[in-house]
Each structure stands twice: as C-alpha cells, then as structure tokens.
Amino acid sequence: MKLTIIGFWGGYPKKNGASSGYLLEHEGFNLLIDCGSGVLAKMQNIIEPEELDAVLISHYHPDHIADIGVLQHARLIQGFLGKSFPTLPIYGHSLDNTEFAKLTYKEITKGNAYLPNDVLTVGPFQVSFLKTDHPVTCYAMRIEANGKSIVYTADSSFKEEFIEFSKGADLLLCECNFYQHQNGKSAGHMNSVDAGRFAARAEVKQLILTHLPHYGEVSKLISEASTEYTGIIKLAEEFQTISL
Numbered sequence: 296m297k298l299t300i301i302g303f304w305g306g307y308p309k310k311n312g313a314s315s316g317y318l319l320e321h322e323g324f325n326l327l328i329d330c331g332s333g334v335l336a337k338m339q340n341i342i343e344p345e346e347l348d349a350v351l352i353s354h355y356h357p358d359h360i361a362d363i364g365v366l367q368h369a370r371l372i373q374g375f376l377g378k379s380f381p382t383l384p385i386y387g388h389s390l391d392n393t394e395f396a397k398l399t400y401k402e403i404t405k406g407n408a409y410l411p412n413d414v415l416t417v418g419p420f421q422v423s424f425l426k427t428d429h430p431v432t433c434y435a436m437r438i439e440a441n442g443k444s445i446v447y448t449a450d451s452s453f454k455e456e457f458i459e460f461s462k463g464a465d466l467l468l469c470e471c472n473f474y475q476h477q478n479g480k481s482a483g484h485m486n487s488v489d490a491g492r493f494a495a496r497a498e499v500k501q502l503i504l505t506h507l508p509h510y511g512e513v514s515k516l517i518s519e520a521s522t523e524y525t526g527i528i529k530l531a532e533e534f535q536t537i538s539l
C-alpha cells in the first residue's frame with residue numbers, strides 16, 4: 296500500500312498548507328483518511344475528487360473534516376458535467392449525530408457508521424479502531440493490507456492501550472502537536488517525547504510525526520523523539536509518500 300500525506304498541520308492549515316488528510320492506495324482503491332481544511336485543493340495534485348473510493352474520518356474537529364462539504368460539491372459538480380461515479384461512502388463514528396448526518400449528501404456521499412469494536416473492511420483494507428483520549432470522541436486506526444500495517448493515532452494524548460494496538464506496525468503515523476517541554480495531556484495531544492517513547496515501546500518499524508505545531512522549529516521534534524526511539528523518524532511533509 297502507498298500512503299501520501301496531503302496535509303499535516305494541527306488545528307488549522309498553515310499558509311498554503313492543509314490540515315489532516317492522508318491518501319492510502321492499494322490495488323487501485325483510493326481511501327482518504329480525514330479531510331481537513333485545505334485537503335481538497337491539495338489532493339487534486341494527486342487524484343481528482345471523483346477518483347476517491349471511500350473516506351474514513353477519525354473525529355469531527357474542523358481540522359479533520361472541514362473539506363467534507365467541498366468534496367461533496369466537487370463530486371456534485373463533476374456529475375453535472377457528465378462524469379458518472381458511484382455514491383462515495385464516508386465512514387465515521389455515529390456518537391455525534393449532528394456531525395455524522397453531514398456525511399450524507401444527496402446521492403453524492405453516504406455516511407456509514409463504523410462499529411469501533413469490529414474490524415471494518417474498506418476495499419482492500421482491514422481497519423481496527425481504538426478510542427483515543429481527546430476532547431471529543433475520536434478513534435485511532437490500525438489499517439492492514441497485504442500483510443503490512445499502518446497505525447494512525449488521529450488526535451490523542453498518550454494512552455497505554457496504544458502500545459498493544461500498535462505492536463510491530465510497519466508505520467506509526469503519530470500525532471505530535473507539542474514540543475518536549477510542553478504537556479499535551481489536558482489538550483488531548485502528544486508531545487515529541489510521548490511519540491518517541493510510544494514508537495519504541497510498540498516496536499514499530501518507522502515513525503512519522505504529524506499534526507504538527509505552527510510555532511517553533513519543527514525539526515526539533517525529531518531530535519526530541521529520537522531520545523526515546525532509535526528507528527527511522529520523519530516529519531510529515533506535503534506529498535510525501537511511503538510505500539509498504
């Protein structure tokens with residue numbers, strides 16, 4: 296499977312950037328994971344909105360869902376222009392009825408509630424979930440295909456259950472919204488040392504830090520995380536790809 300990072304800023308997109316959005320491709324199936332502000336514009340450098348086969352949403356904060364509405368418009372308008380494609384399934388949790396309802400739009404998109412205790416099959420992907428520690432209900436995901444695994448933490452402070460959930464993953468896409476000297480616990484986020492320690496204990500093969508802060512020198516996040524984890528650490532970058 297091939298992961299392309301579309302957007303990685305925490306909270307809101309930095310100038311000309313995008314907040315959370317990750318495109319995962321395998322066997323010709325295009326899955327967009329989270330659809331934050333700026334993602335629709337950026338994603339069109341890679342694929343057209345009508346080429347998406349499914350969308351998977353971790354939680355309903357604007358930096359993860361802001362572009363759902365314009366994605367719906369894009370497919371509506373491309374349909375008016377004569378293209379034909381099926382209704383797009385958008386998978387999200389149903390513990391927020393108001394937000395979940397917005398995933399369905401005419402015949403364009405259809406909200407599908409995932410059951411966090413069950414494994415969800417989306418195209419060629421098997422997805423399992425872990426509820427995170429965040430101010431609103433949010434789920435981390437472990438996505439498997441072809442014997443490879445990616446864990447995406449979504450938004451969360453560190454919780455012990457992450458270790459078993461992420462054990463041995465080929466890639467840990469870990470949120471890192473704070474620097475070492477900051478405590479993200481009350482905000483529901485991790486800092487660089489949390490991410491590094493997590494990666495080491497879960498024995499993941501590679502760590503990518505994402506959901507990055509807008510201030511400070513983000514390269515410091517790597518040196519801070521590397522005090523705990525000796526494997527490969529990268530910062531998320533726009534259009535960065537990782538093939539597993």
Ligand SMILES: [Zn+2]
Nearest residue numbers: 354356429450
């Ligand atoms: Zn959030």
